[in-house]
Amino acid sequence: MTISAIFLTNFVVFLVFLNGSDGNIGNCDLSTPPPSWLSTNATGILDWATAGQPTNGSNFCVQGSHDDHTFHVAYHIDLGGIDTGEEVKKYVDHDYRLGSSQNGCVNNNTRIVYCFALCLNDTLQNMVIESALKSNQVSFVAQDIQKTTQLDWAITVMQVDYNDPNTHLNASAFLVADAYCSVYIGIKPKLGFDYLYEIQLGKILKD
Numbered sequence: 001m002t003i004s005a006i007f008l009t010n011f012v013v014f015l016v017f018l019n020g021s022d023g024n025i026g027n028c029d030l031s032t033p034p035p036s037w038l039s040t041n042a043t044g045i046l047d048w049a050t051a052g053q054p055t056n057g058s059n060f061c062v063q064g065s066h067d068d069h070t071f072h073v074a075y076h077i078d079l080g081g082i083d084t085g086e087e088v089k090k091y092v093d094h095d096y097r098l099g100s101s102q103n104g105c106v107n108n109n110t111r112i113v114y115c116f117a118l119c120l121n122d123t124l125q126n127m128v129i130e131s132a133l134k135s136n137q138v139s140f141v142a143q144d145i146q147k148t149t150q151l152d153w154a155i156t157v158m159q160v161d162y163n164d165p166n167t168h169l170n171a172s173a174f175l176v177a178d179a180y181c182s183v184y185i186g187i188k189p190k191l192g193f194d195y196l197y198e199i200q201l202g203k204i205l206k207d
Ligand SMILES: *[C@@H]1O[C@H](CO)[C@@H](O)[C@H](O)[C@H]1NC(C)=O
Pocket: 041, 042, 043, 168, 169, 170
């Protein structure tokens, strides 16, 4: 199976303002101030890994099921005291069926069959992509991003099932260079099956 043949048909991103975000993901209460929460709710997630920060607190939480391929993650982002949460927050709906735009990222490695980034820091974006190119193992990639960036941010790597028509990611994002970065990337390895990751890095408030 190759990503390009099977699922590069259509990609839709909706950017709208998100009106508040309550609810809970694990120990994270998304109504806790300041209102700088980001979250992702997804179906079609085969595996995931985190690095950089523990997930047992109340500012970075994950909740997932390997049986039904659902996954949720929440980040209480540290915007440096500037309470612009509602103004910079964007809601992004990744319809997993990807478009012909192909590689929209800063790294032009020919093994990248699809890439879409919400990451204003090009240096950081490139480091994330270099880590993704190294392995089809989510835990390796998460650790490698932490090791190469040396950031004390929360890092999540999700492996997305590009064969499942029900795969869907709802993710909110801040377009703030020093607090958030995400990269959605499909890779054709030299050997083995193609793989698709949603990778997110956020500078979070400490418990
Ligand atoms: C994503 O959001 C849409 C619209 O609110 C909703 O219908 C859908 O169930 C959500 N998907 C997931 C995986 O949470």
